[in-house]
Amino acid sequence: MNGRLTARGIVRRYGGIEAVAGVDLTARAGRITALIGPNGAGKSTLFDCLAGTARPDAGRVLLNGRDVTRLPAHRRVRLGLARTFQQIAVFPTLSVGDNVRVGAEHRQGRTDPRAVAAQTARALDLLGLRDVAAEPAGSQPTGTLRLVELARALAADPCVLLLDEPAAGLDAAQTSRLVAVLRGLAERGLALLLVEHDAGLVAELADTVYAMAQGRLVAAGPTAAVLTDPRVAGAWGART
Amino acid sequence: MLTVLPGPGTAPLAVLAAAPDPLTVDLALAGLTVGSAAALSGIGLVVCHRATGVLNIAQGAQAMAVAYLLRDLVVVRHWPMWPAVALCLLVVAPALGVLLDVLVYRPLQRRGAGPAETMVAGLGVFVLLIGAAVLLWGAAPLAGAPSPFGGAPIRLPGRHGLRPDTVAQLVAILVLGLAVAATTRWTGFGLRLRAVVDDRRLAALSGVDADRVSAAGWAFGTFTAGLVGIALAPYLLLDPYGLPLLVMETMAVAVAARLRSIPVAVATGLGLGIAQAELTRLRPAGQLLPLVEAVQSNLFVVALLATALLAGPRITGEERTVSAPLAVRPLGVGIGSGGRDGAGDGGRGRLAGTVCLVLLLLPFGFRGNDLRSALLVPALALVLLSVVVVTGYGGQISLGQAGYAGLGSLGTALLMSGRVPGLPALPAGPALLLAVLATAPLGLLTGWPAIRRRGLALALVTFAVGTAMSRFVFEQPYATTGLLLERPSFLSGDRAFYLAELLLLGAGLLAVRALHRGRLGRALTAMRDHEPGAVAAGVDVPGLKLFAFVVGAALAALGGGLTGLAGRAFDAASFDPVRGLLWFAAVVVVGADSALGAVLAAALLIGLDAGTVAGVSAVAIGVLATAIGRLPGGLAALPTSRRPGGAGGPASAAPLPPGRLSPAGLRARAAITARLARERQP
Numbered sequence: 001m002n003g004r005l006t007a008r009g010i011v012r013r014y015g016g017i018e019a020v021a022g023v024d025l026t027a028r029a030g031r032i033t034a035l036i037g038p039n040g041a042g043k044s045t046l047f048d049c050l051a052g053t054a055r056p057d058a059g060r061v062l063l064n065g066r067d068v069t070r071l072p073a074h075r076r077v078r079l080g081l082a083r084t085f086q087q088i089a090v091f092p093t094l095s096v097g098d099n100v101r102v103g104a105e106h107r108q109g110r111t112d113p114r115a116v117a118a119q120t121a122r123a124l125d126l127l128g129l130r131d132v133a134a135e136p137a138g139s140q141p142t143g144t145l146r147l148v149e150l151a152r153a154l155a156a157d158p159c160v161l162l163l164d165e166p167a168a169g170l171d172a173a174q175t176s177r178l179v180a181v182l183r184g185l186a187e188r189g190l191a192l193l194l195v196e197h198d199a200g201l202v203a204e205l206a207d208t209v210y211a212m213a214q215g216r217l218v219a220a221g222p223t224a225a226v227l228t229d230p231r232v233a234g235a236w237g238a239r240t
Numbered sequence: 241m242l243t244v245l246p247g248p249g250t251a252p253l254a255v256l257a258a259a260p261d262p263l264t265v266d267l268a269l270a271g272l273t274v275g276s277a278a279a280l281s282g283i284g285l286v287v288c289h290r291a292t293g294v295l296n297i298a299q300g301a302q303a304m305a306v307a308y309l310l311r312d313l314v315v316v317r318h319w320p321m322w323p324a325v326a327l328c329l330l331v332v333a334p335a336l337g338v339l340l341d342v343l344v345y346r347p348l349q350r351r352g353a354g355p356a357e358t359m360v361a362g363l364g365v366f367v368l369l370i371g372a373a374v375l376l377w378g379a380a381p382l383a384g385a386p387s388p389f390g391g392a393p394i395r396l397p398g399r400h401g402l403r404p405d406t407v408a409q410l411v412a413i414l415v416l417g418l419a420v421a422a423t424t425r426w427t428g429f430g431l432r433l434r435a436v437v438d439d440r441r442l443a444a445l446s447g448v449d450a451d452r453v454s455a456a457g458w459a460f461g462t463f464t465a466g467l468v469g470i471a472l473a474p475y476l477l478l479d480p481y482g483l484p485l486l487v488m489e490t491m492a493v494a495v496a497a498r499l500r501s502i503p504v505a506v507a508t509g510l511g512l513g514i515a516q517a518e519l520t521r522l523r524p525a526g527q528l529l530p531l532v533e534a535v536q537s538n539l540f541v542v543a544l545l546a547t548a549l550l551a552g553p554r555i556t557g558e559e560r561t562v563s564a565p566l567a568v569r570p571l572g573v574g575i576g577s578g579g580r581d582g583a584g585d586g587g588r589g590r591l592a593g594t595v596c597l598v599l600l601l602l603p604f605g606f607r608g609n610d611l612r613s614a615l616l617v618p619a620l621a622l623v624l625l626s627v628v629v630v631t632g633y634g635g636q637i638s639l640g641q642a643g644y645a646g647l648g649s650l651g652t653a654l655l656m657s658g659r660v661p662g663l664p665a666l667p668a669g670p671a672l673l674l675a676v677l678a679t680a681p682l683g684l685l686t687g688w689p690a691i692r693r694r695g696l697a698l699a700l701v702t703f704a705v706g707t708a709m710s711r712f713v714f715e716q717p718y719a720t721t722g723l724l725l726e727r728p729s730f731l732s733g734d735r736a737f738y739l740a741e742l743l744l745l746g747a748g749l750l751a752v753r754a755l756h757r758g759r760l761g762r763a764l765t766a767m768r769d770h771e772p773g774a775v776a777a778g779v780d781v782p783g784l785k786l787f788a789f790v791v792g793a794a795l796a797a798l799g800g801g802l803t804g805l806a807g808r809a810f811d812a813a814s815f816d817p818v819r820g821l822l823w824f825a826a827v828v829v830v831g832a833d834s835a836l837g838a839v840l841a842a843a844l845l846i847g848l849d850a851g852t853v854a855g856v857s858a859v860a861i862g863v864l865a866t867a868i869g870r871l872p873g874g875l876a877a878l879p880t881s882r883r884p885g886g887a888g889g890p891a892s893a894a895p896l897p898p899g900r901l902s903p904a905g906l907r908a909r910a911a912i913t914a915r916l917a918r919e920r921q922p
């Protein structure tokens with residue numbers, strides 16, 4: 001369960017523009033790390049490089065010390081690097097239970113159907129989805145779908161969890177539930193990295209914050225220090 | 241032994257370019273005839289796409305319909321030429337376009353339907369027009385399509401000649417090109433056009449009559465389609481399949497122009513026409529000759545394949561990259577899933593199973609021609625099953641499955657005839673098996689492009705691959721002469737062969753059903769529903785796509801091989817790419833994700849035509865496919881809506897054991913359950 005995700009000198013260019021210009025970052029086990037910055041700062045690009053949906057032009061991504069820079073996204077998932085999407089990614093024609101099961105059964109080295117079933121059940125129970133497990137995912141409300149997606153990610157028994165604006169589209173009550181779940185996951189030793197716009201949520205959740213602007217890190221460190229940093233507040237503070 | 245020659249109606253474009261005089265200029269001038277027709281087709285597609293946001297995939301069928309109508313008026317009803325041309329081009333064609341807009345495309349656009357659904361509707365129009373042509377004018381090729389600009393070539397300086405119709409086409413290109421440019425540049429229409437394409441609703445809110453813009457786009461699109469049809473028809477025997485395919489090949493021109501630039505489309509069309517004509521000067525000796533000749537005759541197919549591949553994942557640069565509703569979501573019209581007895585769906589599944597069984601057993605009471613027609617049903621069902629696997633289960637549009645079916649049929653014939661180097665002539669069984677095994681890996685030809693493409697881009701590539709197979713493999717002399725395709729003696733009776741077919745179909749259904757269950761089935765469904773999500777769940781999406789296409793190729797090859805054995809001949813026309821479009825539409829209409837749906841669709845396609853008149857099945861399929869836009873949510877919104885474990889997704893394997901949670905997990909769960917309970921209360 002203990003995981004560590006490290007990015008070293010990540011560079012990613014789009015047509016001559018450096019969307020990410022040499023960023024170092026670490027997400028540690030048991031900690032919630034947040035990546036913040038204004039629109040266009042390069043957060044999403046960096047996130048894609050970490051998850052494997054984009055290849056960096058330079059730099060390395062290490063998962064538990066192993067270089068995964070050249071591994072495709074699904075291989076990283078199988079090694080324990082799970083992710084969720086800003087725009088909910090569920091499989092509407094599968095049941096809620098099968099959505100989660102798909103996540104459980106592609107973890108590396110897990111072929112025993114009983115282990116898959118147990119892991120699926122754990123993830124469903126953790127997020128309180130047992131009652132709707134047989135329902136089609138396509139018929140569930142947004143708040144539930146966020147949980148379904150999270151459950152699918154957790155069913156792979158990841159050591160690192162990447163979350164792209166996990167609170168987008170959630171109301172206050174749903175957000176506070178999410179906060180409780182994420183805290184619980186960190187307590188269990190998971191390394192969490194979230195890209196987030198909501199400064200309140202970052203302040204409430206994160207232990208460590210990396211702030212990006214124009215493809216570079218402008219500040220990194222403990223949450224309170226970074227959020228009050230004038231360079232960060234200048235770019236982002238209006239939202240806090 | 242049976243010799244099959246490509247039907248005259250499917251004569252490749254180069255026929256038009258054949259010129260005895262090897263002089264470069266003369267060849268270039270001859271090439272302009274085809275080139276200018278292709279350029280006109282390109283203008284039509286580009287303008288229609290710019291005005292409506294839709295690729296007029298039915299352009300070829302529209303061209304064919306107008307050409308048939310003109311021939312009917314002039315040759316059969318003895319109308320004078322010019323009133324007939326005017327009626328066809330200025331009244332019927334634009335009216336057809338407006339009608340299609342109002343009845344088919346506008347409801348789709350209002351609903352914000354995805355490109356895949358729009359494409360299926362377009363295929364519906366295509367199939368409907370072909371069916372109507374078969375009904376009205378028959379499937380036999382007709383000679384004597386009238387040419388409005390007949391007569392002697394116009395003399396040019398240097399003793400070169402230019403056909404008058406080519407001159408007329410070039411003038412049409414110039415006039416249309418200038419008219420479009422002037423309209424978009426100097427009138428408000430161009431601005432309104434951009435606004436409507438960018439955001440129909442927003443444009444409507446700011447007072448733009450979006451309906452008028454798209455109606456104008458469709459009217460223009462069908463008008464140019466008619467122009468192309470009338471221009472090309474005099475050089476061919478007119479039949480319902482040949483001309484549409486020919487016109488579809490010229491889509492290369494529009495794809496090269498990225499569906500945007502009219503100058504690029506015109507230049508590409510003229511350039512390809514000239515290049516094709518000039519290529520006839522190449523006469524390499526020896527084994528290369530047939531290949532070079534094939535390229536000469538089919539440069540537009542090569543261009544379509546090349547442009548579709550080079551265009552990459554996005555044809556127009558406007559399609560969204562991230563998981564727009566890409567999959568042809570199963571649009572079942574009311575039959576159950578492929579025999580899976582998921583919760584709540586068992587009744588319908590069992591009913592569909594019974595109906596299929598009865599339909600398949602009926603032919604045992606047939607004899608003679610009826611029985612011989614029925615032999616095609618299980619074979620076609622296996623081909624359609626390949627569409628179910630690739631498109632219904634895997635969510636990958638494949639318009640090229642007819643190509644794989646043809647390879648299976650041709651492979652069986654070659655193996656049985658001892659025409660494969662190093663192998664003796666094989667008996668039917670082993671030949672069929674080997675042909676299927678050899679065709680399966682060729683599924684990578686369409687599977688590989690599918691890794692990075694979706695929607696329209698994938699549709700074009702798979703169609704191009706299927707067309708290339710037809711033109712470069714099935715219609716070549718070696719494939720059409722001296723082939724032996726004979727059933728084993730114990731299956732020479734039609735009833736015995738039908739039984740054997742049923743057994744193979746049963747095996748295919750069981751295999752597909754196994755594929756759709758369990759881990760693999762869930763992974764396929766996940767890939768179809770949300771590709772990036774499937775990757776994030778650890779599914780090897782590229783590998784799974786390749787797998788789906790390989791399985792699809794094998795199933796299609798098996799069906800194709802059986803088709804050949806049923807008719808005791810390899811018939812290239814049975815695997816015409818245009819027929820493949822009809823098959824695809826049929827599967828989608830009956831229910832793309834249902835294995836039994838493939839059986840029903842096959843019975844429908846063969847039975848309707850055999851029981852009534854040829855063409856009825858195509859009309860029926862076409863009407864249903866075009867109706868997609870008139871049902872909010874598509875046909876999928878009918879009461880069959882897929883339940884998990886039902887028609888949509890694979891059934892859950894086993895009930896879940898209780899999970900064990902850490903204290904933090906238990907706390908979280910308690911909090912969440914409480915919230916969920918509160919949420920559910922009104």
